[in-house]
Amino acid sequence: MKRFTKPGLSMLLGLYFALLAGDVVAKEPIDIGSRRELFVDRHLIGELEDAQLVLNRPRDMGSAVEFDAPWEGAFCGYCTIIKDGDTYRAYYRGLPQARRDGSNSEVTCVAESTDGIAWTKPKLGLFEVEGSKDNNVILADHAPFSHNFCPMLDTRPDVPADQRYKALAGTRKTGLVPFVSADGLSWKKLQDEPVITAGAFDSQNVPMWSESENQYVCYFRVFVDGVRRISRTTSKDFLTWTEPVLMGYDGGPIEHLYTNQTSPYFRAPHIYVGIAARFFPGRRVLTPEQAKEVGVDPGYFNDCSDGVLITTRGGDQYSRTFPEGFVRPGIGLENWVSRTNYPALNVVQTGDDTMSFYVNQNYGQPTAHMRRYEIRLDGFASVRAPYTGGEMITKPLIFSGNQLDLNFATSAAGGIRVEIQDADGKPIPGFTLKESQELIGNEISRAASWKGNKDVSKLAGKPVRLRFVMKDADLYALQFAGEK
Incomplete structure (x- = not known):
């Protein structure tokens, strides 16, 4: 040769x-x-x-979680996947009908799995929803925090047992408020006051513990010249955060990134991987007649989205080495509507040589669900x-x-x-x-x-x-x- x-x-x-x-x-x-x-x-x-x-590109492995409970529905979103020992959990917003951001119609739900492939919805008995506690709801009647409740498993050394799980949630009006939990199911506010206040906070705000930087990091959305961008802030204690810094791109175009989903890659935690939702406002694929046929909400078919791979090794720069779509919309008009194809936060191992990530699909439709995608370990x-x-x-x-x-x-x-x-x-x-x-x-x-x-x-x-x-x-x- x-x-x-x-x-x-x-x-x-x-x-x-x-x-x-x-x-x-x-x-x-x-x-x-x-x-x-x-x-x-x-x-x-x-x-x-x-x-x-x-x-x-990953393999489409089909639907993982159907958003079919009465308190879930067509507008479920902002999913986070956490693997804690042998337990996988999927956290997501439940919202049957379109409402303003931060309404009391929103709840935070959880699904569980022992392998990341087959999922069930536990009956937790924590909150009464629609007259019953027989549900998988971990947060309700806490507006506006269920709008974008984003949990993390805190791997910081010597973290208190009752704070193994942390979360940030809130809107522009409230700022981001910290929550903590011992088990990832029963949550309480760490304090009532917001810890991060300079941001749009109208999508998923992503906190994590960085082993390589020895500090907490949060990536969240801001608007710059009308474009959805990403800023970063850091903290040593999850309460006091630095002034946000706008993330730049080392190569690749500046596009609307609706969610960033940046987290340490579990086999190389010094590399942060994000499977971001790339949003094209006004790029309509369906006609009104096709939208009616699909059954999508009339307000949610004027745009389209896909998933792109972004990475960073800390600091204020993302590498957009690959501007091409990492998750392309699937066959069928239902995949080409607004706010669908939004990846969940985190990639997890689901086999000896494979890992999975998950994508929110069929948004605004009765068939809304979370789908699993599979790829070889390290194989982005x-x-x-x-x-x-x-x-x-x-x-x-x-x-x-x-x-x-x-x-x-x-x-x-x-x-x-x-x-x-x-x-x-x-x-x-x-x-x-x-x-x-x-x-x-x-x-x-x-x-x-x-x-x-x-x-x-x-x-x-x-x-x-x-x-x-x-x-x-x-x-x-x-x-x-x-x-x-």
């Missing part, structure tokens, strides 16, 4: 000009430690030749080489660990070889391309090796580059880790 020999001329020229520009050697090596790194952005990518960074995006072959060389990096584990897939004809170079791009003896054992298969984790040797510990702490020579293959993630 021709790509398994020497670097191509165009790659060598690219490296040469990068050196002249000071883009390669002048910058400090990236210290990745033993963290898993995904190819959802260009953070590690130095050079690509005949390979490309691609967005991988990948570096892909065609049958004719391609290469990637990383930026200089420093690692800790004993072996290089890769999440990859090849065809039967394809493969991947790995060379470790010094910071100047010279192959390191013992880790050259010629000595590399070809990786063939489809695995979430397999160690690279050179003449049967997997041990890279003698290179730990030293600036190196990784050169991947690939044929008909995808590389999803890498991690330097201890031997398994």
Whole structure:
């Protein structure tokens, strides 16, 4: 295979000009430690030749939760998925009929699962709704907070047991008020006063604990020149928050993002992944006659939406590496109405090699539901080489660990070889391309090796580059880790 020999001329020229520009050697090596790194952005990518960074689309696995209870209905929304041990919970607004934001018609509901696939609605007996406590409601008669109640599981070390769950909720009129819970079902206000007051607060406001930043972070919507944008604020105690900062985009267009759904990716929490709802106001697909046929509320068919992938590693910049739709609307006119195709917050593991996220669909219709989508672990995006072959060389990096584990897939004809170079791009003896054992298969984790040797510990702490020579293959993630 021709790509398994020497670097191509165009790659060598690219490296040469990068050196002249000071883009390669002048910058400090990236210290990745033993963290898993995904190819959802260009953070590690130095050079690509005949390979490309691609967005991988998920599989539609069908309806997960039907919003069919009398207190739920067509206008359920702002879903959050939380996995706590062996229990999965889906939190969402219940609203049978369109009302003004923050009305007492809104309730907060929960569904539960043991696998993230089959869901049930517990009968909690916490609030009386429509004359009965035989329901799955965790918050009622608390206007306006059920409009956009957004919970999180607090993984901060030494968090008090009665505050393991936290939430923010409110509208522009009230600001965002904090709530806490020990079990995720029985909630109380942490205080009556709002903790964040500068924002639109008319959609989902997303709090989280950041392990990498050692602080709470909240992403929420603001309007800038009439466009729905995202701001960020931080806190050490969930009560006192910094002045909000508008998020910028490192590549990609500025578009209406109705919800951002930014959260730490559970297998690489230093990378925040958002499957955002991209909104196109006034971009109407259905005629009034078609809208009537579908059964959508007359006020909710003049726009359309899809889901897009956004990522950030902290700070005030999102990477919009992929402007294309990550979740495309499905076949059928019911998928092309206003406020449908809105992703839920959080991605969770639902199989040995798969993970799931969920999407609010058929909004404003009697068939409103939450749908499950599935994708391989770490598989949002990948570096892909065609049958004719391609290469990637990383930026200089420093690692800790004993072996290089890769999440990859090849065809039967394809493969991947790995060379470790010094910071100047010279192959390191013992880790050259010629000595590399070809990786063939489809695995979430397999160690690279050179003449049967997997041990890279003698290179730990030293600036190196990784050169991947690939044929008909995808590389999803890498991690330097201890031997398994």
